[in-house]
Amino acid sequence: MIFSFTATPDFDFLTYFARYIQATVQNGLLVIPDHLGQGHIRKLDFGSDFKITIHRYLLKEDLIINRKTSGQGNDLITVFFYSNEQALEIAYNDHPQVLFSQRDESAIQVTSNDLSSTIRFPAHQTIHYVVIAIKPPSLAKLLAVSNPNSVLQTITGNGNSFLFFESMAAETKLLLKNLAAVDMNDPLSHFYMQIRVQELLYLVFHKLALRENAPYQTINSADAERLLYVRNEIISDLSLPPVIRELAQVAAMSETKLKQLFKQTFGTTIYNYYQQARMEEAAFLLKQGRHSVAEVGYELGFSNLSHFSRLFEKHYGLNPKRYSSS
Structure with a gap:
């Protein structure tokens, strides 16, 4: 319909x-x-x-x-x-x-x-x-x-x-x-x-x-479509950090324009958006109770589990182990 x-x-x-x-x-x-x-x-x-x-x-x-x-x-x-x-x-x-x-x-x-x-x-x-x-x-x-x-x-x-x-x-x-x-x-x-x-x-x-008071960049439907595609690329594999140069090619934009429009539209930088999505996925996997903290960390691309724990605690106020059992 x-x-x-x-x-x-x-x-x-x-x-x-x-x-x-x-x-x-x-x-x-x-x-x-x-x-x-x-x-x-x-x-x-x-x-x-x-x-x-x-x-x-x-x-x-x-x-x-x-x-x-x-x-x-x-x-x-x-x-x-x-x-x-x-x-x-x-x-x-x-x-x-x-x-x-x-x-x-x-x-x-x-x-x-x-x-x-x-x-x-x-x-x-x-x-x-x-x-x-x-x-x-x-x-x-x-x-x-x-x-x-x-x-x-x-x-x-x-x-x-x-x-x-x-x-x-x-x-x-x-x-x-x-x-x-x-x-x-x-x-x-x-x-x-x-x-x-x-x-x-x-x-x-x-x-x-509360967003940054930055000059506004005009956006059209084509730009909006590309930004959503870039967002999808960022969250499609959270074990790999975004590469601005590659995302700009996908979006057919200059790196500068992509960074400006993405932050303007989503309220944060591409890398910060990626990190936030990573932490949300980690929280979801931990709540399921089918994965250990180490398994979740490695699945999301963290080779250093201490770094994963510190970053997670910064986002949620609890370390991954306590969060999974709370």
């Missing part, structure tokens, strides 16, 4: 998706028809330029959502929260091949609506994601930052193209879970949801506000 749309500011996903699957919308709620699967999509408006759409469903066939740019420049910000145990494929062309999230890694994407994207949601897997859409002036008013860094200036500015990724902290995951469980029959539910959605935005933009 492929649903394509053009990202104009007045586009209403719920209405057009309901027509596509021949379903009805009642009070902002679309219930997935039985022949397609089970679950629902809910939309809440907090004004003409601020809304949230909550997706919770399990489908009988893959769903591919293809967002095409309107060609009118950016006039809408979308904040995409994906919180699943399964990996998700996303691309900035028509053939999603790049993993957006790994295993149980939840992720947040903040993007302008002038970047095209394609996301594939796999069949027979519970899908839970949330999209907040807000116009730049409204976000700037909501944040009310007197001296924003370059990231917030770019996002709330006029006509900028951007893509930022953030990992999802436990606090954000819990908030998303609570949002999905709100009783919408409560007469104050809309008021409560608005407060919680603003809290969601706070958690995201608080992290973005």
